[in-house]
Amino acid sequence: MKDKIVVGIDAGSSAIKLTLYDGETIENCLSPSSWNPKEQAASLLETALAGRGLTKAVYIVGTGYGRLNLPFVTKAMTEITCHARGAGYLLPEARTVIDIGGQDAKAIRVDACGKVQDFVMNDKCAAGTGRFLQVMANALGLDVADIGSIEVDADCQVCTINSMCTVFAESEVIGLVNRGVSREAIIAALYISIANRVAAMAAAIQPLPPVAFTGGVAQNLALRRQLETRLGLPVITSAQAIFAGSIGAALYAWDAVK
Ligand code: ADP
Numbered sequence: 001m002k003d004k005i006v007v008g009i010d011a012g013s014s015a016i017k018l019t020l021y022d023g024e025t026i027e028n029c030l031s032p033s034s035w036n037p038k039e040q041a042a043s044l045l046e047t048a049l050a051g052r053g054l055t056k057a058v059y060i061v062g063t064g065y066g067r068l069n070l071p072f073v074t075k076a077m078t079e080i081t082c083h084a085r086g087a088g089y090l091l092p093e094a095r096t097v098i099d100i101g102g103q104d105a106k107a108i109r110v111d112a113c114g115k116v117q118d119f120v121m122n123d124k125c126a127a128g129t130g131r132f133l134q135v136m137a138n139a140l141g142l143d144v145a146d147i148g149s150i151e152v153d154a155d156c157q158v159c160t161i162n163s164m165c166t167v168f169a170e171s172e173v174i175g176l177v178n179r180g181v182s183r184e185a186i187i188a189a190l191y192i193s194i195a196n197r198v199a200a201m202a203a204a205i206q207p208l209p210p211v212a213f214t215g216g217v218a219q220n221l222a223l224r225r226q227l228e229t230r231l232g233l234p235v236i237t238s239a240q241a242i243f244a245g246s247i248g249a250a251l252y253a254w255d256a257v258k
Helices: 037-050 079-090 130-139 166-178 183-205 221-231 241-257
Strands: 006-011 015-021 026-032 059-063 096-100 105-110 116-122 211-214
Touching (some): 006 037, 006 079, 015 241, 026 037, 079 096, 096 183, 130 166, 183 221, 211 241
Parallel strands (some): 006 059, 096 211
Antiparallel strands (some): 105 116
16 A cells, blocks of 8 residues: 555535545545535545545645635645646546536636646536536425436427526426426426536637536536537546546645655
8 A cells, every 4th residue: 555645625615525646546535515614624534544544645735616725735726727637637538628516617628738728617606507406406306416317308398497597597497397397308408508508608718529527517417418419519528527626636736746
């Protein structure tokens, strides 16, 4: 077992993601965000290191919106930088990264070395984010993780969700439910709404193929297909896509000590 371990921590709005890296092996773990992310991240770190028989990491890079609230990190880095690096590690062929997390969505164009060339971010409004999907899933009596297992045919559009505002869109969903529109049709309309929103945002950076889809929402394969249609570009993902930020942070931490 190697004892030189570096850590990347992505303190997100929905979950704290942590990556341990020893120069060879990546190990990821996650804990849903609580009311005290600082303590939660410290505890996740302690548990992860204890699993390797360690009490300290040689270097820790923090990223994510809560990165400045982590006193134990060696260095804080922006989400754009870390997500681009992590996505490049997971999906090296990607020339664009689209990350949809809990409360923001970002599109990043990267060069062949994974270096950021341009980016655009929506962190002002919940539309087109995981939070939007979560609120709508709840309005349909579902958990956000279960919505992806419902088969939908988004190419056969029965209804639309027109509101960009999450609160109004939730009312629209409730209205559709009460008109007897099927859950499958409403979910399809939600995917189209999110994919349209994100594709319109990504157009600002002239995305190149293939597009790596990262962040928690990338676990939804139907949404990935819809994004592919709206972008007109192939969209690829990885089972580890939610960890792109923490993996990128860990790789930067390794650069600092190797
Ligand atoms: P953050 O970095 O802001 O914490 P993440 O990248 O961790 O965001 O993504 C969190 C979001 O992922 C949640 O808001 C949730 O809506 C979404 N999510 C979590 N699990 C799933 C899933 N199985 N399918 C689709 N979306 C999911």
